[in-house]
Amino acid sequence: xxxxxxxxxxxxxxxxxxxxxxxxxxxxxxxxxxxxxxxxxxxxxxxxxxxxxxxxxxxxxxxxxxxxxxxxxxxxxxxxxxxxxxxxxxxxxxxxxxxxxxxxxxxxxxxxxxxxxxxxxxxxxxxxxxxxxxxxxxxxxxxxxxxxxxxxxxxxxxxxxxxxxxxxxxxxxxxxxxxxxxxxxxxxxxxxxxxxxxxxxxxxxxxxxxxxxxxxxxxxxxxxxxxxxxxxxxxxxxxxxxxxxxxxxxxxxxxxxxxxxxxxxxxxxxxxxxxxxxxxxxxxxxxxxxxxxxxxxxxxxxxxxxxxxxxxxxxxxxxxxxxxxxxxxxxxxxxxxxxxxxxxxxxxxxxxxxxxxxxxxxxxxxxxxxxxxxxxxxxxxxxxxxxxxxxxxxxxxxxxxxxxxxxxxxxxxxxxxxxxxxxxxxxxxxxxxxxxxxxxxxxxxxxxxxxxxxxxxxxxxxxxxxxxxxxxxxxxxxxxxxxxxxxxxxxxxxxxxxxxxxxxxxxxxxxxxxxxxxxxxxxxxxxxxxxxxxxxxxxxxxxxxxxxxxxxxxxxxxxxxxxxxxxxxxxxxxxxxxxxxxxxxxxxxxxxxxxxxxxxxxxxxxxxxxxxxxxxxxxxxxx
Amino acid sequence: xxxxxxxxxxxxxxxxxxxxxxxxxxxxxxxxxxxxxxxxxxxxxxxxxxxxxxxxxxxxxxxxxxxxxxxxxxxxxxxxxxxxxxxxxxxxxxxxxxxxxxxxxxxxxxxxxxxxxxxxxxxxxxxxxxxxxxxxxxxxxxxxxxxxxxxxxxxxxxxxxxxxxxxxxxxxxxxxxxxxxxxxxxxxxxxxxxxxxxxxxxxxxxxxxxxxxxxxxxxxxxxxxxxxxxxxxxxxxxxxxxxxxxxxxxxxxxxxxxxxxxxxxxxxxxxxxxxxxxxxxxxxxxxxxxxxxxxxxxx
Numbered sequence: 001x002x003x004x005x006x007x008x009x010x011x012x013x014x015x016x017x018x019x020x021x022x023x024x025x026x027x028x029x030x031x032x033x034x035x036x037x038x039x040x041x042x043x044x045x046x047x048x049x050x051x052x053x054x055x056x057x058x059x060x061x062x063x064x065x066x067x068x069x070x071x072x073x074x075x076x077x078x079x080x081x082x083x084x085x086x087x088x089x090x091x092x093x094x095x096x097x098x099x100x101x102x103x104x105x106x107x108x109x110x111x112x113x114x115x116x117x118x119x120x121x122x123x124x125x126x127x128x129x130x131x132x133x134x135x136x137x138x139x140x141x142x143x144x145x146x147x148x149x150x151x152x153x154x155x156x157x158x159x160x161x162x163x164x165x166x167x168x169x170x171x172x173x174x175x176x177x178x179x180x181x182x183x184x185x186x187x188x189x190x191x192x193x194x195x196x197x198x199x200x201x202x203x204x205x206x207x208x209x210x211x212x213x214x215x216x217x218x219x220x221x222x223x224x225x226x227x228x229x230x231x232x233x234x235x236x237x238x239x240x241x242x243x244x245x246x247x248x249x250x251x252x253x254x255x256x257x258x259x260x261x262x263x264x265x266x267x268x269x270x271x272x273x274x275x276x277x278x279x280x281x282x283x284x285x286x287x288x289x290x291x292x293x294x295x296x297x298x299x300x301x302x303x304x305x306x307x308x309x310x311x312x313x314x315x316x317x318x319x320x321x322x323x324x325x326x327x328x329x330x331x332x333x334x335x336x337x338x339x340x341x342x343x344x345x346x347x348x349x350x351x352x353x354x355x356x357x358x359x360x361x362x363x364x365x366x367x368x369x370x371x372x373x374x375x376x377x378x379x380x381x382x383x384x385x386x387x388x389x390x391x392x393x394x395x396x397x398x399x400x401x402x403x404x405x406x407x408x409x410x411x412x413x414x415x416x417x418x419x420x421x422x423x424x425x426x427x428x429x430x431x432x433x434x435x436x437x438x439x440x441x442x443x444x445x446x447x448x449x450x451x452x453x454x455x456x457x458x459x460x461x462x463x464x465x466x467x468x469x470x471x472x473x474x475x476x477x478x479x480x481x482x483x484x485x486x487x488x489x490x491x492x493x494x495x496x497x498x499x500x501x502x503x504x505x506x507x508x509x510x511x512x513x514x515x516x517x518x519x520x521x522x523x524x525x526x527x528x529x530x531x532x533x534x535x536x537x538x539x540x541x542x543x544x545x546x547x548x549x550x551x552x553x554x555x556x557x558x559x560x561x562x563x564x565x566x567x568x569x570x571x572x573x574x575x576x577x578x579x580x581x582x583x584x585x586x587x588x589x590x591x592x593x594x595x596x597x598x599x600x601x602x603x604x605x606x607x608x609x610x611x612x613x614x615x616x617x618x619x620x621x622x623x
Numbered sequence: 624x625x626x627x628x629x630x631x632x633x634x635x636x637x638x639x640x641x642x643x644x645x646x647x648x649x650x651x652x653x654x655x656x657x658x659x660x661x662x663x664x665x666x667x668x669x670x671x672x673x674x675x676x677x678x679x680x681x682x683x684x685x686x687x688x689x690x691x692x693x694x695x696x697x698x699x700x701x702x703x704x705x706x707x708x709x710x711x712x713x714x715x716x717x718x719x720x721x722x723x724x725x726x727x728x729x730x731x732x733x734x735x736x737x738x739x740x741x742x743x744x745x746x747x748x749x750x751x752x753x754x755x756x757x758x759x760x761x762x763x764x765x766x767x768x769x770x771x772x773x774x775x776x777x778x779x780x781x782x783x784x785x786x787x788x789x790x791x792x793x794x795x796x797x798x799x800x801x802x803x804x805x806x807x808x809x810x811x812x813x814x815x816x817x818x819x820x821x822x823x824x825x826x827x828x829x830x831x832x833x834x835x836x837x838x839x840x841x842x843x844x845x846x847x848x849x850x851x852x853x854x855x856x857x858x859x860x861x862x863x864x865x866x867x868x869x870x871x872x873x874x875x876x877x878x879x880x881x882x883x884x885x886x887x888x889x890x891x892x893x894x895x896x897x898x899x900x901x902x903x904x905x906x907x908x909x910x911x912x913x914x915x916x917x918x919x920x921x922x
Contacts, residue, residue, distance in 0.1 A: 027815050027838060028675070066674040124702045128669070131812060145823070156825045160772060163812035168776045171703045171727050174920045175777055283841075524744075571836065571844040574743070580848075 028065030030135035034232040035061050035070030036105050037139050040210040041231040042303040043094045046316035047325060049303055050092050056302070057089060063232035074104050081107065099204045102212060106199035109136035113188050116166070120179040123169045130163060137191070140199060140212055147217045147224050155191055162187035228278035234301045235308070236288055241519035242528070243294035243469065246336070246386040256538050260545040264558065265381030267539035268374060271561040276366030279318055284365065286378075292520070293385040294334045295470050305329055310477050319366035331477035333462065334470050337387040340435045341463060346475045348441040348460035354379055373554065387435065387465045388515035397432025399511060410508025413501055420493040426505075429461045436464035436512065445492055446474050467513030482509040524574060525623035532569040533622040536562050537615055540589070543608050547601060555596050555604075563589035578621035585614060662694035663687070663875065666706045666715035668724075670895065673699050679893040686890055690878040691871075703727075703777070710734045710864040717864075717875065719895060722857040722911040723779040723920065729908075730921055733865030736905060737876050740858040740897035742834070746904065747855035749833045750784035753821050756848045760827060763792045763851055769827035770807040772817040774835075779911065781814060783918055784853040785830025797917040814838060822847050857907040859895065876902065 038056040042049055057074075060067040075082035081104040088096035116129035137159075145152030165184035170176035198214035205218045211226055230236075249259060256263050268274055269286040289296050289311065300308040304317055306329040313330075316323040330346055343349070344356035357378055361367040370378070394400055399411050415427045430436040441458035450456045459475050473479040479488055483506045490497045497505070522528060539562050546555040563586050570582035588611045595604035665684065667676055680697035688695040698715075700706040703724045709715035711732035720728065728734040739746040754760040760769070766789075774781025789795040794804055801808050809826060811817040815838040817829040822843040829835070833852065836844050861879060863872050882891050883899040891897055915921035 028672070065672045067678060068674065127812065128673070134812070134816070153823070153825065156820065156823055159816070160809045160811055160820055160825060163816065164809045168810075169702060169704065171724050171777055171920070172707055172731050173704075174727070174922075177776055567845045568841050571841065576833075 026063070029061065029063045029138070029232045030073075030132070031061050031064040031066060031068055032070045032073040032105060032108055033136055033139035034064045036101050036212075037229075038231040038233070038302055039089075039097060039101060040212060041229070043097055043210050045303055046320070046323060047327070048092070048094065049327060050089065052303055053097075054089050057085060061233065062302075073108060074101075077104055077107055077111075094210060095204075095207060098207055098210045098212075102204070103200045105136055105139055106195045109133045110192050110195055112136060113162075113192060117181075117184060117188060120166065120181055120184060123167045123177075123179060126166045126179065127163075127168075130166060133191075134159060137195075140195075140214075142229075143212050143226060144194075144198075144214055146226050148214050151194060151214070155194055158187040158190040162191070228281045230282065231302045235298050236282065236284065236301075237298060238288075238291045239294075239296045239298045242522075243292040244388065244515075244517050244520050245292035245294075246388055247384045248386045249384055251386065257541040259380075260542050261377050261380045262384060263381075263538050264542045264545075264554070265377035265379070266535070267542065267558050267561055268378050269381055270535070270539070270565070271557065273557050273561055274361055274367050274370060274374065276319070276368065279365040279367075286360070289332045290335045293336050293338075293382075294466070295332045297471070299332060307472075307477055309472065313360075313364040318364060321366070322363045330475055331472060334466060335382060335385055336466055337435055337463065338385045339383045340387075341437060342439060343441075343460060346460060347458055348439075353382065357382075371553075373551075387463075388469075388518055390465070390512070390515050392511045392514050397434075397436065397512070399508075403511060404507065406504045406507040407511045409501075410504035410506070410511075413497075413505050414508055418493065418495055420495055426489075430464050432512070437461045446478075446488075447476075464509060464513050466515055466518070468510050469513075469515065469518045482506050482513065485509070527574045527623045529569055529573045530623045532565070536566050536569070540611070543592070543604075547605055547608070550601060552596050552599070556593060559589055559593040559596065563593065573623070575621055575623050578618065581614075581618045581621060585611060585618070588614070662696055663691065663717065663871065664709075664715045665695065665697040666700050666709045666718040667697055668703055668706050668718065668720055669699055669701075683890065683893040686893075687875075687878060690881065691874055707732050707734070710862070713864060713866075715864070716867050716871075718862050719859065720862065721779055721859050722908060723777065723783065723915060725860050725862055726908055726912045726915050727921060728862060734862045735865055736857075736860040736903035736908065737863045737872060738861040738879055738900045739903045739907075740860070740895070741899040741901055742858060742897060744898075745855075746858050746901050747907070748780065748858055749855055750780035750788075750830060750853040751833045751835070751849040752785050752788060752851035753818055753829045753831065753836060753847050753849045754827065755821060755824060756846055758827060761850060763789055763794055765850075766828050767794070767804055768806050770809065771801075771805050771828045771830065772809045772811045772820040772826040773830045774811060774814050774817045774832075776810050777920075779914075780832040780853070780856055781817065782810075782830060783914055783920075784856055785851070787914060787917075788851045788853060798919055818847065819843075854910065857904070857911060858897070860903055861900070 035056045038061065039053050042053045042056065056070070058071050059069050061070065071082055071086070074085055081100065084100040085097065085104060088100050110133075112129050112133035116126045116133060119125040119129060141152075141155075144155065162184055165180040165187065167177040167179040168175065194214075198216055199212070201215040204215060208223055211223075211229070213223065213226075217224060247256075249262065250256065256266065272280045272283045272285050275284060289299055295309060297309040299305070299311065301311060301317075304315060305311045310329045310331045312326075312328055314322055314324045314326065314328065333346065338353065342353060343351045344353055350356035350359065354375055357375060358370060361370050392400060392403065399407055403411070413426075414430075415425050415432075417423050417425045417428075421428075429438045429440070429442060431438050438461050441460050443455070443457040443459070445457065447457040447459060467473070467482065471480060471482075473482070473485050479485050483502070486497075486502050486505045486509065489495065490502060520531065522531075539558060542558055543555060546558065566582060566589070567586045570579045570586075573579050573582070588607050592604045592607045592611070595601070595607060665680070665687075667680055669676055676699050680699070684695040684697045700709060700718075703720060706715065706718045706720065707724070707728040710718055710728060711734075718728070718734070725734070725736055729736075742748055752763065752766075754766075760766060773785065776782055786795070786801060787797065789801070789804060790797045790799075795801060807826075809820070811820055811829070814831040814835040817831045818835040818839055820826045821829040822839050828850075836847055836849075839847060863875070879900050880902075881887050882894075888899070891899065912921060
């Protein structure tokens with residue numbers, strides 16, 4: 001969904017509800033708090049990536065405001081608290097890691113509060129130390145609020161009272177407010193006592209999961225389940241700039257509302273409700289990774305992604321049943337021109353797009369078995385994905401007039417057979433007249449062997465169309481630029497290309513991988529919300545067809561998806577004064593949802609008629 | 624990008640000591656010392672983690688130095704007052720601050736706004752009064768006897784402008800103790816803390832920047848709405864000391880405006896992260912000045 005653009009710094013808020021098509025700005029984390037949450041998250045993965053956990057502790061954290069690594073803060077504590085954490089990592093001891101780091105982080109928070117208390121005569125300094133204490137506490141905060149709501153509220157008020165009690169030195173002697181020490185100390189004691197009892201107990205209970213929970217809650221109720229969370233630095237928001245979507249029917253002037261199966265498939269492509277947990281609660285959809293049918297260079301979940309734009313979808317996190325224990329994070333492939341790019345999967349493991357799609361839903365993301373209708377709809381939509389038009393190239397894959405000398409030399413090189421490549425050329429596999437692919441898997445040596453003697457390095461030939469915008473390259477995203485791809489082939493096959501030839505080949509790849517309009521062009525009033533509005537109302541239009549067939553299950557799926565997405569998208573509206581109108585429409589959709597659930601189709605259709613009327617009335621303000 | 628800290632952290636203390644020392648010198652001596660400088664000095668207020676700020680200063684001063692062809696240094700002040708003092712004492716040439724501190728700096732130190740930050744296409748923003756959507760609170764008068772969190776007692780969008788909405792509605796007098804209307808007035812420490820307090824139901828309302836709700840999680844954003852909005856407030860500005868050499872000031876402004884160019888835009892993240900800059904509209908600050916006087920912040 002387009003509106004998923006910016007959104008979702010899971011890290012900032014941790015607990016999430018489905019779909020995140022909104023604008024969110026993450027407050028930077030304190031390195032110690034960021035590393036703490038990251039270590040807890042990663043240590044719960046199976047197998048735990050201990051090398052990544054070590055990095056989270058000892059290296060600067062990408063979600064932190066400052067570059068100092070977490071260890072530098074933990075090492076300031078007495079009793080070798082920092083070394084105890086390092087020792088737990090070294091021995092790969094999850095329980096010890098939980099105990100040592102939890103205790104240490106709580107201690108850092110309490111120490112900062114003590115320093116704030118000691119500097120109340122200097123409000124600026126006291127304020128900074130109190131904010132530092134909050135930054136440590138943040139690692140626990142949302143877990144407390146969810147598992148111990150009464151305490152969460154009490155502590156939330158204590159923080160407010162504490163900050164208010166600090167006062168201010170004003171500006172140039174005006175507006176000074178003196179500190180209220182007694183109030184400060186009262187609030188501080190509230191926080192201090194809770195932290196000590198719950199995160200620095202005499203002894204911790206043994207943990208199955210390392211989500212930080214107050215020890216008193218563990219003692220009373222055991223490991224209560226909490227909402228799914230991701231570590232700081234996770235980013236599920238859409239790529240910026242947003243790739244342009246080219247749909248075959250749309251280019252031919254056919255309205256999507258006249259293609260209900262396609263429109264419903266479009267909705268499913270943007271719905272987290274086809275997946276199971278935890279993907280559903282995280283708001284993950286097909287389009288989260290494949291923005292506008294393409295890729296998402298921004299997508300990253302520490303522990304699951306070895307770099308942005310990549311993810312391991314066959315680990316313990318999304319579907320433990322499907323865990324292959326391989327830690328095989330792969331670069332997200334583009335789905336442009338999907339009907340021409342089979343077989344599917346990086347190694348071409350699925351001949352059928354239908355099988356591939358079912359595998360994504362059921363095996364990778366633990367979703368319920370999709371119905372034939374749902375698969376038909378998804379496939380119908382995805383088969384409409386076209387490649388980006390590129391006037392640099394004709395329909396047979398030849399460069400058009402105006403190509404530079406370098407590009408033309410590159411084209412000749414591309415088609416030149418090399419004995420080092422068994423007499424083949426680049427064009428042998430990347431066939432220009434066949435969308436620059438051959439629909440075969442080859443082992444070109446780009447993938448390491450799974451075991452001694454393994455013949456498992458075959459990978460599907462990727463198209464070069466649109467490649468200029470899909471960096472990095474190769475299945476693991478190990479090559480950052482097209483020039484580096486050329487260098488890799490030159491080295492790997494000992495082609496002996498000179499500098500000019502490599503530059504020519506790169507220029508050619510850039511030309512055929514180019515596009516006339518690669519990205520969505522936004523501006524007022526053509527905003528991201530406008531695009532979302534048009535998409536979501538198109539999705540809603542499928543209600544007519546679903547109501548005719550009294551298809552309650554799919555109507556509910558659609559209405560749930562559209563109502564929530566519309567509400568979330570509205571938070572990013574440029575014309576924020578019209579936000580209340582969006583919420584009126586959301587209420588109608590929720591009313592339809594309730595009616596369909598109650599099998600009141602007449603009621604739902606009445607509401608639908610009013611939705612359509614209001615949509616027309618509000619349309620101009622929707623940006 | 625590798626961040627280079629031109630000034631080591633200890634410099635902050637040295638600088639502060641220097642400020643104190645200079646403040647005690649006769650004015651003529653301080654001016655003489657300041658005029659001997661052949662560099663441009665930027666004073667940064669710690670609106671964010673000072674350690675991060677020191678790293679950012681290294682990057683932006685290095686860039687500016689190359690652009691201007693002269694040494695450029697920066698330091699972190701302890702607070703707004705220290706930045707204004709530094710400008711007044713000519714210990715700093717440039718600083719960065721919000722509209723309210725600026726009009727005070729203008730009054731006390733003769734400093735002039737030269738640039739304004741741009742957010743979402745505008746050199747201004749508004750303050751809003753946020754409530755929970757399910758609170759039943761729909762107008763300002765509904766907040767009588769309720770609790771409210773503001774961001775900070777010296778913030779324009781996080782205190783004075785949202786508070787003034789109540790004065791404009793006749794619910795409070797300008798300068799009157801807000802505790803006479805609300806049951807409790809709290810200062811949360813920042814926009815994020817204030818808006819979070821509303822979302823979590825800890826207070827009934829929050830006064831903060833119009834953009835505060837994007838600091839909430841998506842599901843929280845849906846739960847929060849606003850019932851009042853201020854007039855546009857001039858965005859944070861870049862200010863120069865009043866007697867900074869005219870030529871240098873122009874070159875500095877031109878350099879900063881180059882940050883709007885696509886190839887330079889990434890540098891904006893090292894100066895508090897606006898979307899860009901425009902030349903300051905001094906007339907836009909008159910309303911801020913009037914408000915500051917009404918609330919006794921400016922005499």
